[in-house]
Amino acid sequence: MCGIVGILAERPVADLLVDGLRRLEYRGYDSAGVATLVDGVITTRRAVGKLQNLADRLQQEPLPGTVGIGHTRWATHGRPSEDNAHPHFSDRVAVVHNGIIENHRALRAELEAKQHRFKSETDTETIAHLITDYLQQGMTPQAATATALKRLEGAFAIGIIFAGHPNLLIGARRGSPLALGYGDQEMYLGSDALALAPLTNCISYLEEGDWIELTPGKAVVHDANDQVVERKIHQTNLSGAMIGKGQYRHFMLKEIFEQPAVIGDTLASLVTADNKMALPDLPFDWATVPRLTIVACGTAYYAGMVAKYWFEQLAHLPVEVDIASEFRYREAPLPQGGVTLAVSQSGETADTLAAISYAKKQGQKILAVVNVPQSSIARQADAVVPTLAGPEIGVASTKAYTTQLTVLLCLAVAAGVARGKLDAKRAAAILQAVREVPAQLNAVLRDEHKIQELAHHLAEARDVLYLARGALYPLALEGALKLKEISYIHAEGYPAGELKHGPIALIDEFMPVVVLAPHDALFEKTASNVQEVVARGGKVVLFSDAEGQAKIGTKPFWSMALPASDPVVAPLLYAVPVQLLAYYTALAKGTDVDQPRNLAKSVTVE
């Protein structure tokens, strides 16, 4: 969602701000802007649409100034327009903000009654006028900010500059992340460490309620009670190169191709070379956990759905999987001694955070599978098992999903062993099957051209159906989501057994039906469904293994043989062709693959 950059330097900062915003583009946005102090006066440049529009604007109307803030906005309150783009400002204060100020209407009414003139429809502008009001009452910028923060309800990360104060930059966070970067006499703020990657690798993460005062070469952090506190400085290993596209046309394709390596890395962090578990210590014993509740959103939720099959089959552990935005309001009773497992790439998804806070209140232990170890979800959890996917920039999640599956399968194996449901031999065999996945995926990736050819047909479809059974059913949902997100083709995933209960009515010669059907215990059932589709003129696109292809019993419109594997790892193996199919279909349609319309990478508001 919205991205924030703030820089206090001894050199002009406008271009550096835009550069930082470029690294936040992946979060999704529809307008952008920067503000600096020019001769002590707040001056802004803002533009709707792509960041290039802002860069062009700055080319025509350069912005000097050595302190500044920048923002990419994903519209919530008010449509994407220049007036609604951040920074928002009065004559004394300019503010960039990520999050939502829930009491903005009441504050706005109060401030308008005091003759503050609003120029936008946003909740953010209230922050600028509120701080201005306190400045007008004679407070210092620091005191005005601290006082204003206490009146704000909702979630925010903000960056603020003050007219007449070229050596001051203030930031604050509550509910939305904000990183602080240390340079040589320069100080930085960023929504995440990626934004600051080329400027510094010395980063602190603000805690909930913190606000920070940056002056040249110095950072003073205050907690929610305005007490000065220390926050640890981390050395990040992010580099500009790591977040480049390399030889690939899109981040999404690069990230699809990274999967063999990052699955291998993630597995190596959890399992020894001789297939012994090396999981971090967990604050509960799998043997006595009465129920596991998995909460997540979107693709991470589908990873959680796959995990339900694994935990139930391998560990006989009852599992509830819930979409976090539903779970948080469902008032679900949770069992004593239960564990809630949150799955999230960003670790900042607002609904998932709210879900774990509900579960905590119900006395559950919180286990998090996250890709960003410093994230809010990681910090709120009792234990974290990280995915080692590295930065995921493409909006459509790919490598985060398969590394989540890798971690979740290892956890299910550990639970199975601890509960006496899985013997050591079978556990080692499963881990060995995971170990073979990277090489098998490399073979699939070598065949990407076949999927690219198919994608030209799929690009002509208006609707696509994805069918699968068992632990591959969530992948049918994920395949449909991937296609919708980046190609804008309507798609639905169904358990193949549900076909006759409704969706079969949709089948005609224009409807591609993507079937994920390895030759496993459920294959014959799915093969019958394939015949039902073919009999009605549907175009079956079959992903199976050689044995499945031979035994399907009818001729699909198109098919591809994937490597044969232990059925338990099929959700990992079949994920990649499904991702490639969405990618190449989007490419054939000419959509913006890495930044699809209306989508944000990290959904930090409800």
Ligand code: F6R
């Ligand atoms: C889809 C996608 C989203 C995310 C969802 C959760 O490609 O990326 O559905 O999976 O927004 O995000 P995280 O995993 O960051 O909690």
